[in-house]
Amino acid sequence: MKKITFLILCVFPTMMRAQSPCVQEYKGEVTLFSGKGKGLAGIPVIIDGNQGSPTDANGIFRYRLSKCPGMSVRIKVSSENYAIVNHIETGSYTLRKLADPSDFQFALLLAPARQVEQDRVAYYTTLAGVALDRNLTLQKGRIDELEKLLKSQQQKNEGVIDSLASLRSRYEQVLGEREKRLNDAKSMAVVFAQHTEVDSSYQKAFGLYKEGQFQAALAQLSDNRMQSEKKRFQSKLGLAKQLEAEALQEQAFYINKCVFKATIYRSLNESNKAGEWYREAVLTDTTQATNLITYADYLLKINQLGEPEVWFRKALALNPPDVGKGAILEGLGIYYTDHNRPKEAEVSLLESKRVREKLAWTNPDQYEPDLAVTLHSLGYFYAVMNRSQESEAVFLQAKELRQKQAKRDPDKYEPNLASALNALAGTYFNTNQKAKAETVSLQAKVLLEKLVRQNVNQQNEHELAITLSNLGSIYSTTSRFAEAEVVTLQAKAIWEKLVEKNPGEYGPYLVHMLNNMGEAYLENNRLKETETTLLQARALLEKLLQKDPEQFEPQLAKTMVRLGDYFSRVSQLKEAQTAYAQVEEICKRLAKQNFDEYGPWLTSILHKRGSISTGQEQIDFFRKAVSAQQQVVSQLKNRSSDSLSLAKQLGDLAYESLFSKQFAQAQATAQEGLMLAPGEEWIQANLALAYLLQGKLEQAKAIYGTLKDKPYESDTFKKVFLGDLADLEKAGITHPDMAIIRQLLN
Incomplete structure (x- = not known):
């Protein structure tokens, strides 16, 4: 029997090939991405390494394949002038079963090679947005199905009710965060545009992602499957040299899937999972600068302390092309600006500007938007400084x-x-x-x-x-x-209105606005509006704190300071001390993590507590304020060469020293601050008070006479001087010559 079967196979091989249902001609179309469907003529298309006939005058090509639907092919074009825009969909293309054999099997979008990167980002940005909306539609469809099921049930199923409630909650959350996710679409698009090595499972996951089926896409990239692939390419890396190229390609597939998986989790707003898979991608191969930049940029956006610098530096050490270098340097500049490292910030941002100016000169349309981003970051840095x-x-x-x-x-x-x-x-x-x-x-x-x-x-x-x-x-x-x-x-x-849809994203802005409004109402003595506005801010913060205490505690501190100021104004001193005490505890906690920012806050709140106290308690608070400010100055002297920041903190130390009756120290620190930054004229107000309270009237009069009519913020120095005199007298610090200075000012 076996022998006869063998003979039949040998005698009729031609007839068997003729009966194969998979040998057929496929048709495709090549169009210009920015040409509104215009076909490109004369483009040779390569499928699985074999070049077919060039496209005709309408951009159409035909190809005879002996592969069945469901099988994968790799598509390229042989052209120095053009490159494929939708390269993920063609890099590993799964043949479809066509209802009409004359339909197009392939659709290739091309762009001039010099601008393909820009066009890929534009294409995948649109696609990512469509995927998000399709995901919303799918979720709404499932909700509608469950609602119909509930209506049809005589006895309500608790499991269905719970599932429906969970789905509704998730749908509202995703809907509320839609705009933020759409804004992230460009970041996702950059990820897709950079992936050049994809296999069939990536392509299948990508197809599901395009349809908004995020969970199904994740199923294609399941943890077990990913771990299996990792073990496979790692074992191949350890085999003979002939397997190395194959293993490296599979490694590239795996890394790109890791980044893709992180991208999907970002679409689902699951930042922890996104971070895990970005990290897995970069740790699998730490020589890929593009992935290191993507990960560092992600860490920067979620305000991860310390980590962004590490990964930006690793990417820079790989000496990437200027496009990547400009992005790295800008990211470092932003990080250094936000963490009070001005010299490093300026060097990084100016170098990013230089690199991106050079790129913009070669291709303005493609690279000027990146240059504008760097200029914005540089302008922000100069404003902070x-x-x-x-x-x-x-x-x-x-x-x-x-x-x-x-x-x-x-x-x-x-x-x-x-x-x-x-x-x-x-x-x-x-x-x-x-x-x-x-x-x-x-x-x-x-x-x-x-x-x-x-x-x-x-x-x-x-x-x-x-x-x-x-x-x-x-x-x-x-x-x-x-x-x-x-x-x-x-x-x-x-x-x-925005907070109702997305409290985490827009809550901080509303709280900031309410705090400013409360402060303005207080300045204009509209006390009822002050209380209402600040209590609204506090109520919103209490909700936000339940979700993310680390992010919103600083905002709570600012709100409670203003509430304390309000209670102080209306002589509810017990309530004011309670509010200020809460702020003091928050500042002490935050200062352990970021002393540069929250150390000065602690000084300020201790001063406020002293200003509404009496007797020994007042003296103790003012001394604590001096001690806290001395620590701020000491840390700045030890760790920073930023003379302007140090001068400002010395000016504040001079002010605090006045209230603890350390007048000679106030004079010395004010003079030190002015030597570092002579342009900070407000420090002279504290120097004048130090002279006045030591009986050095002529030196004090010289400063007051020179500055009293000069503008300061929205008024003049005269208003500041009179306010300082009043604050000192309220704290029980007086001098006979104060009357002479008041007469001079008035």
């Missing part, structure tokens, strides 16, 4: 770039232009150029109101609320209180 002229110049340059980009592609870049206008307005405001700040903020307001009318999304509304809030600050500091209140309440209403 109070280097106003440099901040203004850089933000102006960023604005001009964004205007150019918005003119070319309004839908894509007008939101970026609005952000650039807000940044420039902030610089004008901080340098007391209120008229310019107002003009630029109004330009941003008009643009954002148009964007919101055209496309009501959370990001546009959020940026509009920022603009309105900025206008409120401008109007308030120019004594236009009625106008300030109108725009501030408009911003508050927008953020209240």
